[in-house]
Amino acid sequence: MKKLTLCILLMFGCIIKSNAQTTIEYIYDESGNRTHRTIITLQSQSPKTEEVIPPIVEQLGEQKIIVYPNPTRGMLQISISGGKNDESYTITLFNNSGLLILKDKIIGNIDYPIDLSAKSNGIYILKLGTKKDKLSFKIIKE
Numbered sequence: 001m002k003k004l005t006l007c008i009l010l011m012f013g014c015i016i017k018s019n020a021q022t023t024i025e026y027i028y029d030e031s032g033n034r035t036h037r038t039i040i041t042l043q044s045q046s047p048k049t050e051e052v053i054p055p056i057v058e059q060l061g062e063q064k065i066i067v068y069p070n071p072t073r074g075m076l077q078i079s080i081s082g083g084k085n086d087e088s089y090t091i092t093l094f095n096n097s098g099l100l101i102l103k104d105k106i107i108g109n110i111d112y113p114i115d116l117s118a119k120s121n122g123i124y125i126l127k128l129g130t131k132k133d134k135l136s137f138k139i140i141k142e
Contacts, residue, residue, distance in 0.1 A: 063109075066079040076114040094125045
């Protein structure tokens with residue numbers, strides 16, 4: 001019985017799993033000598049996925065304001081639509097110590113990028129306003 005089992009193993013090979021991510025396969029000849037070894041290593045059992053966070057959407061009077069992505073790793077985008085083409089907006093950005101990082105004035109419906117890639121990780125406050133209305137956003141830089 002032992003010889004029959006050994007012959008079957010020798011004829012078809014033997015697969016040994018050392019853990020869930022690595023597989024070692026041995027192949028033997030009829031005499032019982034190992035003739036081949038294959039090691040298969042998997043990088044990951046499950047793909048890494050990132051959580052998709054929807055953009056911040058707010059109304060500022062008639063204007064639709066979209067701020068994305070938040071949290072950001074570098075580029076922050078502000079999209080203003082639905083307002084008058086001659087409407088003036090003030091954008092200010094403060095770090096978590098209250099220091100002014102950016103102050104700019106823009107006009108009309110616009111996509112306005114802010115590059116935070118050179119800034120340190122942390123929480124920032126973005127303020128966007130017209131003469132009548134103001135909005136504040138908490139921005140997280142990772």
